[in-house]
Amino acid sequence: MVGYILRRLLAAVPVMGIVAVLVFLMLRLTPSDPAAIIAGDFANDQQIAEIRTKLGLDRPIVTQFVIWIGGMLQGDFGESFFYKKQVAALIAERLEPTLSLSLLAIVLTVCIAVPLGTLAAYKQGSWIDRIVMGFSVVGFSVPVFVVGYLLIYVLAVRLDWFPVQGYQYLRDGFGGWLHRLVLPALTLSIVFVALIARMTRTSVLEVLHEDYIRTARAKGQSELKVLVRHALANAAVPILTVIGLTFATLIGGVVVTESVYTLPGLGLLTVDAVLARDYPTIQAVILLFSLAYVIVNLLVDVAYTVFDPRIRY
């Protein structure tokens, strides 16, 4: 297992390298100029040129790439063009809201989707099944921002149960942290609940007709035990795969959700950096997201062995 993990981590190096090259090239080849943006409305050619030189943007692309990669290898992500802060520090500041939102969204997703999907499979063809499947279709058809606005209108503006926007850091109290995060996490999780509930239903349905389920029932085990210990456990591998794959979508959702709810996380930082053409920040954040994606996939692969002892690496 350790060997497998090491091999996978080594395999991630060229993946990250390719991402780095692509991100760098895409930014340099798009028609934008951070120097002109920084210089502002009143700048003349000379002022823009001075800023370009200061930022090193007048150097050949290859030189810029080598300097950036060289810095990255030494742990230096560069300095944000706009905030004049080290990008690493900027990311560190923004990590907590994004991690909080992602984790809460995943917890909510799993806690809602897996029981719902299992129940729908168990009650196949019933009104419960139809409601869950109907919700699934709506859930992954409606864009995140529409769900967000609806939840805000009902739960925040009309009922006043939750704040409309903003984030409270954990250090300032768990209650406030949770209170401000429930609505964004719910918004973000709805699409995943829909997807995973549907996947769970399909997987559980497949195993419910297996011989070992019949055997378990014949041995007199309760339906709950049959469902959880025998059906769900054996259906877990495809569900885990979907959870892993949806992580990429979650990142996209984080960007939109953080913008709608004004959560000062990496999603909002990405939007701001893209709008301002803050190259060092965009590059670092996208690399970080790619790394997170690689790690989550690795964790999912490792988790397979827990649920299915037949899988060996």
Add this chain to the structure above:
Amino acid sequence: MKWTAKVALAAALLAAPLASAEAQKTLRFVPHSDLKILDPIWTTAYITRNHGYMVYDTLFAMDANGDFKPQMVDKYDVSADKLTYTLTLRNGLTWHDGAPVTSEDCAASIKRWAAKDSLGQKMMSFVSGIETPDAKTIVIKLKEPTGLVISGLGKPSSNVPFMMPKRVAETDPNKQIEDFTGSGPFVFKKDEWQPGSKIVYTKFDKYVPRSEPASAFAGGKVVKVDRVEWRPIRDHQQSVNALLSGEIDYIEAPPHDLHTLVKADKNVYMFNWNPLGNQFTFRFNVLHKPFDNPKVRQALLYAFNQEDFLKAVIGNAENYKLCKAMFICGSPLETTAGMDDKLESNFKKARDLLKEAGYDGTTIVLMHSTDLQVLTNLAPVAKSLMEKVGLKVDMQSMDWQTLVARRAKKDAPDKGGWHAFLTSWVSADLLNPVMMGFLNSGCEKAMFGWPCDPEIEKLRNEFAKATDLGKQKEIVASIQKRVVEYPTHVHLGQWYNQGALRNNVTGVVAAPAPVLWNIEVK
């Protein structure tokens, strides 16, 4: 207990710590964008200028009538030959770190500002030296008289000549400052700054306001709250939701299409804090055909009318004004000289001019910004009016930052360059010919568009030398007449963007930038 009541109770309990934390006298303000750069001399960004007005003070300041009044200055004297200005600082001026404000601090600040700002550079071209005979006296000596000293030091918009401690003001003007000590009415709390979500200021207890009532940027800057929190909210709908639910107190500028939503709530009201408003403009690139020919540019002065643009973007006539004065209706230098028959959509006259100019059907590349609500509808209106007089237009859509990058390029329009675009200016940036950036016709030294006209430059220099308002008005009228012959840009009307406030917020001072002194939160 019903389940809904239980959830509500749980939510209330969770919210309790928040409520107590926010019980202090805090003004929660949604600015028009996030604050990224903290040096108001290094950048011209309006958000940084507004931050500057919180933290720093100015020697002179513009009042509601457009007159320049002493602010940090107690009294000043101009010699009979108008070559020496002696400024004496007020008593009790203190930096946020407790040190007294000195004339040396101010002299260094003037120099740094003048190194970056175009009006400052013009002013300094008349200055032979700045002396500081004692800690409270600044003596500005001139080579020849100019009317730019007081108006320059009281310049209301970017770059504003904010005063900073000498050690800060000695920072290279092309490098951002890292010490944010000011002497203004609020203290910037760098330790509480959360880039992207919260910018915090507290009342500066040692600030000594002037005794006069607040009037725009002049008069007494009396702070009536303990703390101000800027909370940038990207999503306009969300900022309105937050205002309606009481999470924030004041939105600087909700977009016009949300005004109805705001006005429908009896707990909030709207207030036009900037009576001078803003001005839409159409900018030519004179480097390329056909706009290298002034006659083709003149044709657009006849083809356009302001109302089509203002209706398409602003809609409600309460929020715009047709104004043929380049230098802003309601300002001391307002004039319509030379404009009587222009901006009336006289298509026949426009077509005649194009014919006279020998327009050969060259396609005009018109850049269209799509992501800023107040600019999005401008280019389609321009395209429509231009096509009505026979111009071929290729309207290319892009986000604003792409436009900003492209407008700096001098390449041919079919090779990544451009012919024209539309933008908006805060009126306070357009109050005289030296401040108005688009009027700079210094060829290579001019802003993007690069107009090149010695006559306009000569008149701008004359304006800089004029010391009385009558003479300045005469020159401004001449400049406007010359711009009709050699158009640098077309002004497309004034518009206003009102702030939205909860009823418990009172005392907002009207000024060309949102200022937060004098405001009470009940």
